[in-house]
Amino acid sequence: xxxxxxxxxxxxxxxxxxxxxxxxxxxxxxxxxxxxxxxxxxxxxxxxxxxxxxxxxxxxxxxxxxxxxxxxxxxxxxxxxxxxxxxxxxxxxxxxxxxxxxxxxxxxxxxxxxxxxxxxxxxxxxxxxxxxxxxxxxxxxxxxxxxxxxxxxxxxxxxxxxxxxxxxxxxxxxxxxxxxxxxxxxxxxxxxxxxxxxxxxxxxxxxxxxxxxxxxxxxxxxxxxxxxxxxxxxxxxxxxxxxxxxxxxxxxxxxxxxxxxxxxxxxxxxxxxxxxxxxxxxxxxxxxxxxxxxxxxxxxxxxxxxxxxxxxxxxxxxxxxxxxxxxxxxxxxxxxxxxxxxxxxxxxxxxxxxxxxxxxxxxxxxxxxxxxxxxxxxxxxxxxxxxxxxxxxxxxxxxxxxxxxxxxxxxxxxxxxxxxxxxxxxxxxxxxxxxxxxxxxxxxxxxxxxxxxxxxxxxxxxxxxxxxxxxxxxxxxxxxxxxxxxxxxxxxxxxxxxxxxxxxxxxxxxxxx
Ligand code: NAD
Numbered sequence: 001x002x003x004x005x006x007x008x009x010x011x012x013x014x015x016x017x018x019x020x021x022x023x024x025x026x027x028x029x030x031x032x033x034x035x036x037x038x039x040x041x042x043x044x045x046x047x048x049x050x051x052x053x054x055x056x057x058x059x060x061x062x063x064x065x066x067x068x069x070x071x072x073x074x075x076x077x078x079x080x081x082x083x084x085x086x087x088x089x090x091x092x093x094x095x096x097x098x099x100x101x102x103x104x105x106x107x108x109x110x111x112x113x114x115x116x117x118x119x120x121x122x123x124x125x126x127x128x129x130x131x132x133x134x135x136x137x138x139x140x141x142x143x144x145x146x147x148x149x150x151x152x153x154x155x156x157x158x159x160x161x162x163x164x165x166x167x168x169x170x171x172x173x174x175x176x177x178x179x180x181x182x183x184x185x186x187x188x189x190x191x192x193x194x195x196x197x198x199x200x201x202x203x204x205x206x207x208x209x210x211x212x213x214x215x216x217x218x219x220x221x222x223x224x225x226x227x228x229x230x231x232x233x234x235x236x237x238x239x240x241x242x243x244x245x246x247x248x249x250x251x252x253x254x255x256x257x258x259x260x261x262x263x264x265x266x267x268x269x270x271x272x273x274x275x276x277x278x279x280x281x282x283x284x285x286x287x288x289x290x291x292x293x294x295x296x297x298x299x300x301x302x303x304x305x306x307x308x309x310x311x312x313x314x315x316x317x318x319x320x321x322x323x324x325x326x327x328x329x330x331x332x333x334x335x336x337x338x339x340x341x342x343x344x345x346x347x348x349x350x351x352x353x354x355x356x357x358x359x360x361x362x363x364x365x366x367x368x369x370x371x372x373x374x375x376x377x378x379x380x381x382x383x384x385x386x387x388x389x390x391x392x393x394x395x396x397x398x399x400x401x402x403x404x405x406x407x408x409x410x411x412x413x414x415x416x417x418x419x420x421x422x423x424x425x426x427x428x429x430x431x432x433x434x435x436x437x438x439x440x441x442x443x444x445x446x447x448x449x450x451x452x453x454x455x456x457x458x459x460x461x462x463x464x465x466x467x468x469x470x471x472x473x474x475x476x477x478x479x480x481x482x483x484x485x486x487x488x489x490x491x492x493x494x495x496x497x498x499x500x501x502x503x504x505x506x507x508x509x510x511x512x513x
Pocket of ligand 1: 160161162163164165169187188189190222223224225226227228231242243244245246247248250251264265266267268298299300399401428470471475
């Protein structure tokens with residue numbers, strides 16, 4: 001269907017794929033633990049992967065450590081040149097890669113292509129960054145002394161990624177890590193390993209063409225078990241993990257116990273505030289795409305809509321007009337806006353959350369059905385739901401990774417809305433729609449949104465790679481991608497140089513030798 005066979009051929013994805021790659025070599029093809037990957041779009045088998053063993057993991061870490069000895073000595077702008085070539089190869093393969101993202105994960109084709117574009121963009125960003133790994137210079141308090149700080153490569157970076165951004169999140173980490181002089185080991189989600197295999201083929205071509213050693217970009221296929229090996233491994237100074245808060249708590253604990261660095265990008269429970277001064281025409285576009293785009297499976301998906309009571313009915317009616325017309329269907333078909341959920345467990349989670357929220361007093365306004373029929377093969381298509389609810393409901397406090405939008409009413413001033421917005425355990429993305437400057441500034445102030453991302457007159461979902469991405473509280477506190485997020489991939493060193501003939505001691509200490 002949709003030329004997937006030729007896409008797989010072009011990307012080097014086989015019926016049965018090996019368990020790991022050190023960049024140049026593949027291994028673990030004969031491992032007995034395997035996983036079959038079916039497309040959520042139509043339930044068809046796409047391919048199979050082998051799972052890496054602990055011995056495979058050991059081999060990968062050792063190869064990575066060895067490669068680090070060479071890679072860290074390559075001048076940063078030269079490392080940038082390799083990343084530039086990776087970006088160009090991704091441009092060449094944008095179409096098939098985007099298709100595979102869409103077919104394996106279920107997001108619509110335009111989003112699949114958008115995800116590959118994000119990879120290209122972060123490559124460009126990283127190339128520029130490779131000449132800008134700046135430290136500060138300081139004035140010493142001692143005469144004839146000079147002080148500065150510098151950033152050195154850190155070592156092996158472990159990257160654990162989630163199914164919903166099967167390749168972009170890896171590139172945010174791996175491309176910055178690469179220009180910083182680090183080597184990386186990527187453990188993609190066991191739900192979406194094939195597109196990772198495809199990307200690793202592209203990486204291999206670039207390494208080969210430049211006669212670079214194996215071990216700079218490694219891939220390892222597996223589930224939580226391999227993730228745990230990485231988390232516990234003292235040879236991996238930084239573990240960057242994207243996924244559920246449940247996973248992040250485990251990884252954070254294990255990495256913390258060995259005093260390693262953990263960069264955690266976890267669940268969100270994102271809200272849009274609509275005040276009485278909102279431009280509802282633009283707001284509705286943001287709300288609908290934020291809530292139903294990627295079938296509600298973005299970490300930045302809009303899950304709560306906090307609406308001023310004076311416009312509540314108007315907003316509800318507008319949504320009730322839009323929701324029945326949502327184009328739901330095959331993600332590869334042009335015109336589709338909402339594709340399937342990733343798997344049966346996600347569909348169950350959707351249904352269970354809707355049942356639970358109604359038990360708590362929530363009112364299901366529309367949606368919630370599991371769609372059946374020829375148009376919806378595979379059993380993973382659902383009708384996005386709107387629910388009138390209260391912020392304190394248990395169900396509303398949780399992140400359900402599905403297209404459910406909770407409509408929550410507030411009255412009074414914007415501070416009441418901000419309190420509701422902040423009144424959850426997660427802190428990823430937030431937004432306010434208002435044309436009132438006082439409301440907007442209150443939302444952005446130190447007493448405003450407590451999230452890592454706070455937007456005005458633009459929705460919660462999606463982010464530009466130029467900004468630092470991540471969130472507070474149970475979202476994990478990590479930042480990746482743009483701004484100065486690169487610093488976590490390096491070790492900082494403060495240097496003091498004395499070019500005088502004295503050795504002045506601090507604190508006025510005097511002694512003779
Ligand atoms: P998940 O937590 O089930 O899995 C994510 C990754 O962690 C997978 O690679 C998995 O194998 C691995 N993993 C699971 N348990 C582990 C453990 N104990 N130790 C080590 N590794 C382990 O998440 P998912 O279903 O793939 O993705 C959806 C979740 O990811 C949502 O909660 C979403 O909000 C979150 N997410 C967050 C961001 C962000 O940037 N904040 C981005 C994308 C997704």
